């Protein structure tokens with residue numbers, strides 16, 4: 001019998017049968033993307049990386065200088081702190097999770113991504129999440145948190161409040177770059193709901 005979920009008898013969405021292949025197809029569709037104006041200032045498209053079968057996913061804002069150089073998400077100073085949260089705080093391996101961003105190209109001078117840029121990138125992040133179907137997605141900072149929860153509420157309000165994206169548990173929290181500037185806020189980061197889904 002078909003497993004029916006709470007959304008009216010539809011089978012619960014499952015991760016792609018071959019999530020690595022699904023992600024590769026998404027990357028191919030992205031191509032040498034010029035769907036928004038960020039293409040002109042980028043060095044590298046930062047697709048996101050990690051375990052295609054991850055149970056836990058992190059969504060940040062967008063690449064910074066180091067990420068743009070290396071083509072990898074969260075490899076600068078904020079990335080080091082994210083690694084510490086995952087490895088020291090959660091006792092997980094960074095290579096076991098998946099890490100991506102709301103926009104895949106570096107905004108000039110690390111300015112905030114603009115609404116048209118977020119919209120242009122949106123279908124690709126949506127498809128990445130559907131391919132991976134993790135148990136939990138952590139939204140890092142205003143952009144990750146608001147994108148996942150489809151809200152305009154400030155991260156100061158939504159952080160720590162467990163929500164949902166397409167049936168996947170969402171935990172918004174402070175962005176690691178904010179934590180570098182405000183180390184006292186580290187005490188607010190509760191990793192427990194990131195490690196266990198309520199389903």
Ligand code: URA
Pocket residue numbers: 060061062063064067072073074075076078079101177
């Ligand atoms: N900040 C982000 O939001 N994403 C990265 O990949 C790096 C820094």
